[in-house]
Amino acid sequence: MINFRTTRFLKSCPSNKTLPKDLAAEVAFSGRSNVGKSSVINSLVGQKKLAKSSSVPGKTREINLFDINAKCRLVDLPGYGYAKVSKKEQERWGWEMTRYIMERENLKGVVIIMDMRHPLTALDRDMIELVRDSGRAFAFLLNKADKLGKNDRIKTVKKVEKELESMNLPAILIPYSAEKKIGVSELAKLLSGWME
Ligand SMILES: Nc1nc2c(ncn2[C@@H]2O[C@H](COP(=O)(O)OP(=O)(O)O)[C@@H](O)[C@H]2O)c(=O)[nH]1
């Protein structure tokens, strides 16, 4: 099992051109703006402020890379679907993201983070298609589980599982709360399996 506590910030890249050498195993986090990507990374590494989290959506406009150790990295991809960003900028980011996911040699898997209260939006489905086309391993985190009661959590997991099956995409689903630290050890185990 990987020790995530040693994770350090490596680099922010405004485009694929400035990415560090493709020499370490990477796992990437993707999701709608404000879904809690940065918070999930912080909860995983047990540090409050490693990835910048903010209540203002759409702030992360870059590919942020973190070194877990000499051989493994975490990658925070730009959030999608923030309406106040221009169409042109969103499009450019779509291309950067597509390129990273399709071409990155040492990308071992993608974690698609969704809000447990609003899973599988149209933009999430676009991301799912992209990841499927790339042939990468992937899994889903249903974040903000603390906002739902126990019964609604169970219902949501069943509903999402069913929909993914109907898309012919059986996948790992982890109910998660970055705030209440629910699902952290499952996530750590999953990523360790991908990278080791
Ligand atoms: N209740 C709750 N709020 C969360 C959780 N994860 C993130 N948030 C909040 O959601 C907002 C966006 O989080 P952030 O990590 O910046 O999202 P990002 O834009 O996807 O990186 C912040 O106000 C967080 O405090 C969670 O598990 N539960």
Ligand SMILES: [Mg+2]
């Ligand atoms: Mg963020």
